Amino acid sequence: MAFGTIEKVSGPLVTASGLSGAKIHEICKVSEKGLIGEIIEIKKGLVSIQVYEETAGIGPGEPVESTGAPLSVELAPGLLTEMFDGIQRPLDTFMNQTESDFLERGVTIDPLNRQKKWTFMPQVKVGDNVQAGDILGLVQETTAIEHKVMVPPGVKGTVKEIMVGNYAITEPICLLETAEGEQRLTMMQKWPVRKPRPTAAKLNPGEPLVTGQRVIDTFFPVAKGGSAAVPGPFGAGKTVVQHQIAKWSDVDIVVYVGCGERGNEMKDVINEFPELIDPHTGESIMERTVLIANTSNMPVAAREASIYTGITIAEYYRDMGYSVAIMADSTSRWAEALREMSGRLQEIPGDEGYPAYLGSRIAEYYERAGRFRSLGSEPREGSITAIGAVSPAGGDISEPVTQNTLRIVKVFWALDSMLAQKRHFPSINWLNSYSLYEDQINSYLDQLMGPRWSEMVNEAMATLQEESRLEEIVQLVGMDSLSQKDRLTMMTARSLRQDYLQQNAFDDVDTYTSRNKQFKMLENILYFDEQAKRALQLGAYLDDITKGTIDLRERIARSKYIPEEELTRLDAIKQDTKALLQKIVETGGIH
Numbered sequence: 001m002a003f004g005t006i007e008k009v010s011g012p013l014v015t016a017s018g019l020s021g022a023k024i025h026e027i028c029k030v031s032e033k034g035l036i037g038e039i040i041e042i043k044k045g046l047v048s049i050q051v052y053e054e055t056a057g058i059g060p061g062e063p064v065e066s067t068g069a070p071l072s073v074e075l076a077p078g079l080l081t082e083m084f085d086g087i088q089r090p091l092d093t094f095m096n097q098t099e100s101d102f103l104e105r106g107v108t109i110d111p112l113n114r115q116k117k118w119t120f121m122p123q124v125k126v127g128d129n130v131q132a133g134d135i136l137g138l139v140q141e142t143t144a145i146e147h148k149v150m151v152p153p154g155v156k157g158t159v160k161e162i163m164v165g166n167y168a169i170t171e172p173i174c175l176l177e178t179a180e181g182e183q184r185l186t187m188m189q190k191w192p193v194r195k196p197r198p199t200a201a202k203l204n205p206g207e208p209l210v211t212g213q214r215v216i217d218t219f220f221p222v223a224k225g226g227s228a229a230v231p232g233p234f235g236a237g238k239t240v241v242q243h244q245i246a247k248w249s250d251v252d253i254v255v256y257v258g259c260g261e262r263g264n265e266m267k268d269v270i271n272e273f274p275e276l277i278d279p280h281t282g283e284s285i286m287e288r289t290v291l292i293a294n295t296s297n298m299p300v301a302a303r304e305a306s307i308y309t310g311i312t313i314a315e316y317y318r319d320m321g322y323s324v325a326i327m328a329d330s331t332s333r334w335a336e337a338l339r340e341m342s343g344r345l346q347e348i349p350g351d352e353g354y355p356a357y358l359g360s361r362i363a364e365y366y367e368r369a370g371r372f373r374s375l376g377s378e379p380r381e382g383s384i385t386a387i388g389a390v391s392p393a394g395g396d397i398s399e400p401v402t403q404n405t406l407r408i409v410k411v412f413w414a415l416d417s418m419l420a421q422k423r424h425f426p427s428i429n430w431l432n433s434y435s436l437y438e439d440q441i442n443s444y445l446d447q448l449m450g451p452r453w454s455e456m457v458n459e460a461m462a463t464l465q466e467e468s469r470l471e472e473i474v475q476l477v478g479m480d481s482l483s484q485k486d487r488l489t490m491m492t493a494r495s496l497r498q499d500y501l502q503q504n505a506f507d508d509v510d511t512y513t514s515r516n517k518q519f520k521m522l523e524n525i526l527y528f529d530e531q532a533k534r535a536l537q538l539g540a541y542l543d544d545i546t547k548g549t550i551d552l553r554e555r556i557a558r559s560k561y562i563p564e565e566e567l568t569r570l571d572a573i574k575q576d577t578k579a580l581l582q583k584i585v586e587t588g589g590i591h
Contacts, residue, residue, distance in 0.1 A: 001065065001066060001067060001068050002018075002019045002020055002021050002022050002065070002066045002068075003018065003019070003063060003064070003065050003066075004016040004017055004018030004019035004022075004047065004063070004064040004065075004066075005017055005018050005060075005061060005062070005063060005064065006030070006031065006058065006059065006060050006061060006062045006063075006064055007046065007060055008060060009055055009058050009059060009060070010344050011055065011300075011340075011344060012050055012051050012052075012055060012299060012300055012301040012340075012341070012344075013048060013049070013050060013051070013341060013344040013345065014030055014037060014048075014049045014051055014055065014058070014064070015046050015047070015048055015049075016028075016030075016046070016047050016049060016064040017045060017046055017047070018064075019039075019047045019064060019066050022039055022042065022047055022066045023039065023042075024039055024040065024041075024042060025038060025039060025040075025070045025071065025192070025194060026038070026039045026066050026067065026068060026069065026070060027066070027067045027069055027070065027071055028049050028064055028065060028066045028067065029064070029065045029067065030049060030051055030055075030058065030062075030064050031058045031062040031063065031064070032062060032063065033058070033105050033106035034106045034108065035051050035052075035053040035055065035058070035105055035106055036051070036052045036053060036087060037049040037050060037051040037052060037301075038050055038052070038070075038071050038301075038305070039066070040341065040345070041345055047064075048345060049064070050301040050304070050341050051299070051301060052086065052087050052299055052301050052302040052305060053103070053105045053106070053299055053302075054103075054105055054299055070192040070193075070194065070195075071087065071192065071193050071194070071305060071308075072190045072191055072192050072193060073088045073111065073190070073191060073193055073309055073312050073313060074088065074110075074111045074112050074169075074188055074189075074190055075188065075189045075190070075191055075312075075313065075316040076112055076169040076186075076187050076188035076189065077118045077139045077141045077147045077149075077169060077187060078112045078113050078116065078118075078141070078169065079112070079141075079290050079313060079316075080141050080142050080145055080253075080286075080287065080288060080289065080290060081142060081286050081287060081289065081290075082290060082291070083270065083291040083292070083293055084111065084290070084291070084292050084293070084309070085103070085292070085293060085294055085298065085302060085306070086259075086292065086294035086298070086302035086303060086304075086305045086306030086309060087302055087305050087306075087309065088111040088292075088309055089109055089111065090109065090111060090112075091293060093109060093113075094107065094109055097109060103298065103299075112169055112188070113169075114168055114169065114170055115168060116168065116169075117166040117167060117168055118139045118141075118147075118166065118167060118168070118169065118187065119139065119140065119165070119166050120137050120138075120139055120149065120163060120164060120165065120166070120167050120173050120187065121137050121138045121139070121164065122136065122137040122162045122163070122164050122173075122174075123135050123136060123137050123138060124136055124137070124159050124162055124174075125159065125162065126159050126160065126161065126162060127158065127159060128158070128159045129156075129157070129158050129159075130151050130156065130157065130158075130159060130176070130377075131151060131155075131156040131375070131376065131377060132150075132151050132152065132153045132154060132155055132156060132198075132375045132376070133150055133151060133153070133200075133319065133374050133375025133376030133377075133379070134150065134151045134376045134377055134378070135148045135149065135150055135320075135376070135378075136149045136150065136151060136162070136173065136174050136185065137149045137162075137164075137173065137174075139187065142283070142287040142288065143281075143283050143287055144278065144281040144283045144287040144288050145252065145253065145287065145288050145322075147320070148320040148321070149173070149187050150189075150319060150320070150376070151176075151185070151376075152185070152189045153197065153198050153375065155176065155178065155183065155185070156178065157176035157177050157178035157179070157183065158176065158177045159174060159175075159176060159177075160175045160176060160177045160182065161174065161175035162174050162175075167187065169186060169187045169188040170186050170188060171186060171187075172184040172185065172186055173185065173186060173187055189316070191312055191316070193305065193308035193309050193311075193312045194308055196315065196368050197312070197315040197316065197319060198375060199319070199372040199373060199374055199375060200372075200373040200374060200375050200376075200379050201372065201373040202370050202371070202372055202373075203225070203370075203371045203372065203373060203381065204371070205223035205224060205225035205226050205370070205371045205383070205437065206223060206371075206440055206441075206444060207223065207224045207444060208221045208222070208223055208224070208437075208441040208444060208445065209221070209222050209223065209224045209226070209245075209249050209250065209251065209325070209385050210249065210250040210514075210515055211244065211245045211248060211249045212244070212248035212249070212511070212512035212513055212514070213241070213244055213245070213248075213426060213503060213513075214500055214501060214503055214513050214518050214521070215426055215428050215430065215501045215503070216245075216413065216426075216428070217513075217515065217518060218457055218460070218500075218518060218522065219430055219433070219435070219438075219457065219460075219461060220411060220412075220413055220428070220433045220434065220435040220438070221411075221435055221437055221438060221441045222385060222387070222410075222411045222435065222437060223371075223385075223437040223440070223441060224251070224323050224371065224383045224385055225323075225369065225370045225371030225372075225383035225384065225385060226369070226385055226386075226410055226411060226437055227366045227369045227385070227386045227387070227388075227408065227409040227410060227411070228385075228386070228387045228388070228409055228410070228411035228412075228413060229387075229388050229389075229390055229402070229405045229406060229409045229411070229412055229413070230242065230387065230388070230389045230390065230413045230415060231389075231390040231391075231392055231397050231402045231405070231406075231412075231413075231414065231415065232389075232390075232391075232392075232395065232414070232415025232416070232417070232427070233391075233392070233394060233395030233415070233417045234391070234395075235417070235420055236395070236415035236416065236417050236419075236420045236427050237415060237420060237425050237426055237427050238329065238330065238389040238390075238391065238415060239261065239265050239329055239389065240425070240426070240505055241389075241413065241415070241426050241428075242256075242327045242329050242387060242389055243268070243269065243272070243505075244426075244505055244511070245325065245327065245387060246269075246273075246285075246289070246325065246327050247272075247273070247276055247285055247511075247512075248279070248511070248512045249325050249385075250280060250323075251322075251323045251324060251325040251385065252288060252317070252322035252323050252324065253288050253289075253290070253314070253317045253322050253323070253324040253325070254285070254288060254289045254290070254324070254325050254326075254327070255289075255290045255292070255310045255311075255313055255314045255324060255325070255326040255327070256269060256289065256290070256291050256292070256326075256327045256329075257292045257294075257306055257307060257309075257310040257326065257327060257328045257329065258291070258292065258293045258294065258295060258329055259292075259294055259303050259306050259307060259328055259329060259330060259331070259333050259334050260294065260295070260296050260300075260303045260330065260332075260333025260334065260336065260337065261295060261296060261329050261330060261333065262295065262296055263295040263296070263297065265329075266291070266293045266295055269291060270291070273285050273286045273289055273291075274286045279512065290310075290313055292306050292309055292310050292313075294306040296333070300336075300337045300340055301337060301341065303333055303334050303336075303337040304334060304337045304338060304341065306334070307328055307331070307334050307365055308365075310326055310328065311326060311365060311368050311369075311384070311386075314326045314384045315368065315384065317382070318372060318374075318382035318383060318384050319374045319375070319380075319382060320374075320380065320382065321374065321380030321381060321382045322382050323382065323383045323385070324382070324383065324384045324385070325384075325385045325387065326369070326384060326385070326386050326387070327387050327388075327389075328365075328386070328387070328388040328389065329388075329389040330388070330389040330390060330391045331362070331365075331388040331389065331390055331401060331405065332389075332390050332391040332392065332401050333391070335354060335358060335362075335400075335401045338354065338355055338358060338361065339353050339354050339355065342354070342355035350400070351399075351400040352399060352400055354400050354401070358400060358401070358404055359400075359404040359407070362401070362404045362405055362408060363404075363407075363408050365386070365388075366386055366388070366405075366408045366409060367408070368384065368386075369384045369385060369386035370383065370384060371383040372384075386409075388405060388409070390402050390405055395417055397414070410435065410436035410437055411434070411435045411436065411437065412432075412433055412434050412435075413426075413428045413433050414428065414429045414432035414433045415427050415428060415429070416428070416429040416432070424497070424498075424501075424502050425502065425503065425504070425505065426501075426503060426505075428501075430461070430464055430501065431464070431465065431468060442454040442457065445515075449515070449519055452523075453519065456519075456522050456523060456526055457522075459526055460496055460500075460522060460525075460526060463489060463492055463493050463496060463529070464493050464496060464497070466489055466493070467489065467490055467493030467494075470482060470486055470489065470490055471490075474490075484536055484541070484542040485533065485536060487542055488529065488532055488533060488536065488542060488545075489529075491546070492525065492526075492528070492529040492532075495525050495528075495553065495556065495557070496525055498557065499521075499525065499556055499557040499559070499560065500521055500522060500525060500560075503560070507561070509560075509561050509562070509563055510560050510561055513560070514564055516567065517562075517564060517567055517570070520559075520567060520570040520571070520574075521559055521560065521570065523574065524556050524559065524570060524573050524574055524577070525556060527574050527577055527578075528549075528552070528553070528556060528577050528581075531577055531578055531581040532545050532549075532581060534581070535581045535582075535584055535585045538585045539585070540581075540584050540585050544584055545581070545584055548580065548583075548584045549580060549581070549584075552573070552576060552577060552580055555573055555576075556573060559573060
C-alpha cells in the first residue's frame with residue numbers, strides 16, 4: 001500500500017505522484033471520495049490511473065492510495081441472476097443502498113451477498129489429498145445450476161476438516177494441511193480479471209452450438225468453444241441476434257455484457273429474460289444468466305474493464321465443467337474506450353486513432369474462449385463460446401476493430417443493411433458470411449442426423465449463389481430471358497430466403513427452431529425443387545407447376561409456424577409434394 005498526490009486530472013485519466021512501489025494494474029482509491037481507479041502507466045515517478053467513476057470536481061493536491069491488489073472479481077455462489085456494472089458492483093443492491101437511480105461516486109459495496117447462507121454438501125472427506133481444481137462440495141445456486149466449489153488455483157494439500165450445512169460465502173468450509181501450514185478455504189475465490197484462469201489443456205472444438213436460428217445453425221454454425229463476430233451498421237439487428245443466442249443456445253451458462261450500448265437495450269434484456277422459460281430446464285433463463293451492464297452513460301473507463309469481468313466469470317463456470325456463452329455488445333464501444341484512454345496518455349495513434357495494441361487486446365480477449373480440460377485429479381471439460389458484436393461506423397467493415405476481430409474469430413455473420421431495410425431478419429448476408437467450423441460441424445451432424453444434412457446444406461447454398469448470378473441477368477435482359485429451369489431455381493431460392501432464412505424473433509413459435517425441424521423444413525423446400533425439376537423433364541410446364549402448387553407452397557411457407565410437437569405435419573408436406581407434382585405431370589404433360 002502506498003500514498004500519493006494528484007498532479008493532474010484529464011477526464012477519466014488521473015496523474016499522481018508519490019506512489020512509490022506501485023505496479024501496473026494495481027487498484028487505487030482516488031481523492032477523498034475514494035473513487036476506484038487502475039494504474040495503467042508508470043513513467044518518471046508519475047503514475048497514470050484510469051478512474052472507473054466520474055471525476056468531476058476532483059483536482060490536484062488530493063490524496064491517492066494504492067491498494068496493492070489488481071482489479072479482481074469475486075467468484076462464489078450468488079453470481080447467477082445478478083446484474084453487475086463493469087467492475088462487478090451489483091446494481092440492484094447499489095440502487096437500494098444509495099436510494100438513487102444513478103451511480104453515486106465513492107460508494108463501496110460488496111459484489112456478492114455476505115449474509116446469505118448456502119447449503120454446502122461436501123464431496124471430499126477428511127484425509128483426502130486434493131489439488132487445484134478438485135471439487136470440495138456442491139451448492140444448489142439456482143434451480144437450474146449446481147455450483148461446484150473448487151480448490152483455488154495454486155493450492156493443494158490434505159483435507160483436515162470439511163463442513164456440511166448452511167454457510168455464507170466468507171465462512172470457512174474446509175481446512176487444508178498444506179506444505180506451508182494450515183489453510184482455511186471458503187466458498188469464495190478472488191481472481192484478477194486480466195489474467196486467464198489456468199487449465200490443464202486446450203482442446204479442439206467439435207460439437208456445434210445450437211442457437212435455434214436457422215441461418216446460423218444451417219449455413220454458418222459456431223462450435224462450442226468457438227468465437228464469432230457480428231458486425232453490422234446501426235439498425236441491422238446485432239443486438240437482437242445476440243439476444244436470440246443468449247435466450248435459446250444450448251449452453252449451461254450465459255454471460256451477457258452490455259458494453260457502452262444504449263440503456264434501453266439493457267432494459268429489454270432485464271424485462272425479457274426473467275419471463276422467458278429455458279426450453280432445456282423449464283426454468284427462467286435468468287436462473288443461468290449473469291448480466292454485466294456498462295451502458296453508454298456510465299463512466300467510459302469501466303467499459304474497458306467490463307469485458308474482462310465478463311470473461312473471468314465465464315472462465316470460473318467453465319472450470320466447473322459447464323459450457324458457457326459470453327455475449328459482448330459491443331466490442332466497438334470497448335475499443336472506443338481504449339482509444340480515449342490512449343489519446344489521453346498521448347500514445348502514438350494507429351489506424352483511425354485507435355492504439356497500436358488494439359489488435360493484441362482483441363486477440364487476448366477472444367483467445368480466452370475455447371474448449372478446455374480443467375485442473376484437478378478428475379478433470380472436467382468445459383467451454384466458452386465468445387460472440388462479439390461490432391458496430392463499424394456506417395457499416396464499413398474495413399475499419400480497424402472489425403478487421404482485427406476477423407483475424408481472430410472463425411465465424412463471420414455479416415449483417416446487411418439492405419436486408420434489414422427489406423425487413424429480412426436475421427439480416428445475415430448468406431453470400432458474405434462464413435464459418436470455418438462448417439466442415440467439422442457438418443461431419444458431426446452427418447453422424448447425428450444422417451449424411452443427407454451436408455448434401456442439403458450444400459445444395460441450398462448453391463441455389464442461393466445461383467440466384468445471385470441469375471439476378472444479374474434478369475436486371476439486364478428481364479425474367480423472360482431465363483429458361484424454365486432457371487426460373488424454377490429463382491422460385492426455390494426465394495422460398496429458401498423467405499420461408500427458411502427469414503425468422504421472426506418476436507413470434508412464440510418461429511423464434512426458435514430445433515435441429516430436427518430445421519432438417520424437415522429444408523428437406524421440404526429442396527424436395528419440392530427436385531420434384532418440380534423432374535416434372536419439367538417429363539414435359540410439364542412451369543406455369544402449370546406454379547399455378548397447381550400455390551396451396552402446397554403456402555403450406556411450405558407456413559411450416560415455420562408449426563409447433564415443435566406437431567412436426568408430423570411437415571412429413572405430410574413431403575408426401576403431398578410428390579403426389580401433387582406427379583398429378584400435374586399426368587394431367588398436364590406436353591401441350
